[in-house]
Amino acid sequence: MMEKYKFFDLPEFSTVKDILENERKNYVITLFGLCKILYAGRASSIATYSSRLITFKPDGSVLVHSNKKLKPVNWQPSSSEVKVELGDELKIYVERKRPKEVLEILMPIVYYLSLSKVDEGEFHLFGSESEMVEEVVKNPELISRDFIPLEREYQTPFGKIDLLGVTSTGYLVLEFKRAQAGLEAVSQLKRYVDYLSWKGEKVRGGIVAPSISKSALKLLKKYELEYFQLSPRLLSTIRLK
């Protein structure tokens, strides 16, 4: 029977190799130790010797964390392969084939290794963009009295339109953001509007979001696009303390 967790204090390199090679599909493995990390792929990087926390997940993803920030110092996505070589230092290679990239982790010492039987669990998000679109489809008057929704996720060569509809003046392209809309949202909308215009359609475009940044609003006006204020509905049972 698989245990819920195991812990190895100052493990031998051979133990680490054995566990990384044989238990990687069964457990989330965390190494805490001194490490130097070389990365070569889309760019290249060196992280000098330092104590870091390295996590290997069963799906092949690997994260190297320092003591700050949410973003790992280095990482490899799922479906990466792990090979371990023994020597003066432990050498761990995390490789991805396409695109070809490799993370080389050199460890003179592993302080501890832990194996955890982590589950995936269920996750439900409320107040998503998709829920906002849903609400507008059900209540198109939230946008305007003459708005008729036609198609969600309308595919263009330049991305998917969140919601395409018509009003008395022609097509209306809507781009939804669940948080403050920025310049990227306006540019994204502009692409879709341009695409339909190039096809000879009469088209307007609007951002649907709880708020919009100053610079984005300025750009929106320059492009003669519109802004519809709408907040995602948060689940009422979760309240802020």
Place this chain on the structure above:
Amino acid sequence: MMEKYKFFDLPEFSTVKDILENERKNYVITLFGLCKILYAGRASSIATYSSRLITFKPDGSVLVHSNKKLKPVNWQPSSSEVKVELGDELKIYVERKRPKEVLEILMPIVYYLSLSKVDEGEFHLFGSESEMVEEVVKNPELISRDFIPLEREYQTPFGKIDLLGVTSTGYLVLEFKRAQAGLEAVSQLKRYVDYLSWKGEKVRGGIVAPSISKSALKLLKKYELEYFQLSPRLLSTIRLK
């Protein structure tokens, strides 16, 4: 003297509370246990009871990981505050004031807790966009024979231009990407070119990247923008296996 690491097997709730409240600035703390997570802030979410790995960093950032993918299930950025309440379950509140958001972690059992003296370490990235700009500034003929670089990080109301220069036909705006350029890169460049055009300038724009996606190239041509192929120089001492 602070130890390099400590490990607590099936810790009491009071021990977890004590450590989270008093040692959080000194160590990276990892809890492995059964947890349910409620989040309310820019959206709201529920992650049902499941075994997950929760990491608290000294800067206040918190990550909750399942057994898959690089991205945490839930997280809070640095400068979050942690409060712990004892009860039938352990209740951990991770709060951020602005914007107001809270992560509520309910744990009926903590399998283990580890404290690790993780360091920040040094990190060097080679083949960055900044290095690509540097190279073009030193060798402007990589773009064209008549290109004269004027200013890096040129500020516009719609973002910073990576490199602004002139050629015999007027201004040339360059947007650099170290990996394949996509639709967003083209839209970004278009914003800058539009901005200078609105000011009455004669202006061309170009993407500088090792490659460009098909759809991005199509949009680029529609907008009458240009593409200059350039790869970041990777550090020669790091070689792919």
